[in-house]
Amino acid sequence: MTALPVRPGARMLRQWSGKIGWAVLAWVVAVAFFIPVLWMVITAFKPESAAETWPPKFIFSPTLAEFRLAVTGMGPFLLHSVVATVGSTILVLLLGVPAAYALSVYPVRRWRDGLFFFISTKMLPIVAAIGPLYVIALHTRLLDSIWLLIILYTAMNLPLAVWMIRSFMLEVPQELLEAARLDGAGRFREIGAVILPLISPGLVSTALICVIFAWNELFLAINLTVTNAATLPMFLISSVPQEGLFIAHLCAAATIASVPVIIVGWIAQRSLVRGLSMGAIK
Amino acid sequence: MAAVDSVAAPARTVEVRPRAVSRRERWGRRLPLLPALIYTIVVTQIPFVVTLWYSFQSYFWDQPGGAHFTGLSNYKTVFTNAAFRGALVRSVVMTAAAVIVAMLLGLAFAVLLDRKFFGRGVVRTLIITPFLVMPAAAALVWASPMLDPNFGLLNYLLEPFGVHHVAWLSTHALGSVIVVMIWQWTPFMTLIVLAGLQSQPPDILEAAKVDGAGALATFRELTIPHLRPYIELGILLGSIYLVNTFDAVRLMTNGGPGTATTNLPFFLYQEVNNAFDVGGAAAAGVVTVFLTIIVATFALRLFARVFQFEEASG
Secondary structure: OOOOOOOHHHHHHHHHHHHHHHHHHHHHHHHHHHHHHHHHHHHHOOOHHHHOOOOOOOOOOOOOHHHHHHHOOOHHHHHHHHHHHHHHHHHHHHHHHHHHHHHOOOOOOOHHHHHHHHHHHHHOOHHHHHHHHHHHHHHOOOOOOHHHHHHHHHHHHHHHHHHHHHHHHHOOOHHHHHHHHHOOOOHHHHHHHHHHHHHHHHHHHHHHHHHHHHHHOOHHHHHHOOOOOOOHHHHHHHOOOOOOOOHHHHHHHHHHHHHHHHHHHHHOHHHHHHHHHHHHHO | OHHHHHHHHHHOOOOOOHHHOOHHHHHHHHHHHHHHHHHHHHHHHHHHHHHHHHOOEEOEOOOOOOOEEOOOHHHHHHHHOHHHHHHHHHHHHHHHHHHHHHHHHHHHHHHHHHOOOOOHHHHHHHHHHHHHOOHHHHHHHHHHHHOOOOOOHHHHHHHHHOOOOOOHHHHOHHHHHHHHHHHHHHHHHHHHHHHHHHOOOHHHHHHHHHOOOOHHHHHHHHHHHHHHHHHHHHHHHHHHHHOOOOHHHHHHHOOOOOOOOOOHHHHHHHHHHOOOEHHHHHHHHHHHHHHHHHHHHHHHHHHHHHHHHHHHHO
16 A cells, blocks of 8 residues: 555644644643632622632622722731832842842852852741741841841842842853953943943843742741731731631732732743743853 | 963953952952842841850740740750651651642643744743732632632532532641642743743754654753753752742641641741740751751752853853
């Protein structure tokens, strides 16, 4: 039996069906992964009576009532979260850019040890020191203050930031730096006029990752703050009542708390990919 | 290294090695590093020194008289404490399971996303979202709307497969917490592996194809070795963050039922907040830190490997 030559139409069909199969598989996986988030948002629009039913309701008349309820009293928590996140991220960049410079462009003699020191601090579990941290905060009058969170979140994010910014700086072409030096540029001008503009996409992704981790942090906040610096994750916990129907209310609060970072992450996802991979490896 | 440098230094004009550099120049180089270095030392190391101090003290929040020296008795308590050992083992199990499964899923998703298909951008967006959701929100949403035995969505979705009103958080507490950890960290692994896949030189893959290598052989022989540093990095960073998992435990199961999901962070949280035992928590913390240092030494060696990769390729 002679092998029939595959007709071009059939080959294209097979290619197409392969492509479609691939796309369908990817879509199924992605939607399955997204369901909990989708369910959170859907439930947030339900009236409380429709949220705890069996079988779960997919058709209902949406209401903003739970959002309105959830927003009341959220103000101070939101403010604390914004201040702690923005404050610590700015501080991380202010400290991290010069440090990364000293570990890459004009390296100190033992830059390798320096870099390892920063990373090694991430390996010490902060939870181990939580009791003494409380005592220190008490004695320095920083307990339940937003400054404490800014200080700790900065320390929490600085190592990864130094690592990432350094790798972006390594990408700056050596010729550009030499040209700047020949023009008589000092260190400050070299950083400000040559390096920073070139690595600004990298700085954005670094800042983004710092924002995600600071915005979402709960352990330090729950242990070291009460009211004056309590952040959004703590508001979420306090919004769960002990009895009665609360699921829609909870989902509304969770949606409001999560949405800022989700939106920022969606918009900047390319830079997020770059930050996590390039920044960490190369 | 040093010998090579001193020989090579005169020949090179760029990248003058610090050995040949004046003292003033050395401080000029060091200066930009100092603020971050000092900041990190003060903020991250002092709490551990204080922890060491309190681990030799008897100090309870709720008792008058403050702290006093008790020698090694806190450590004796820690080592004989079955609850601490249990929490330690659970921490290791939870972290290892979550990191390994998240990495396997991340690999699969990254391979899926590496091809062009309709709506790839949207699919990637959907897949990274769990990483962006606030962990406290994720834990609460999983705890009730998803996993509730009476009205949870998961039971509804699994009903066609013969699952009827399972009370996940009481019967499969540890598994449920691990699932949420995996759900949140798979996107992270996906992104890192995807970056690795996309940094593969296309001409080598093309050459393999021309040589008649099958897709599977190419993946095994070329792609996996290329991805190795990316995979190692993902595992390392994932472990660093996941070993500190607190939100999911506190908000989904509160460490229970019993102590079924009490990991180290939650154990230490309880010691300080419920038992008011600063000294005991400090001793447990010191033991934790020592164990971590042992693990981290191996981890840092991995980082050194990543470094060599960086130098070899860059």
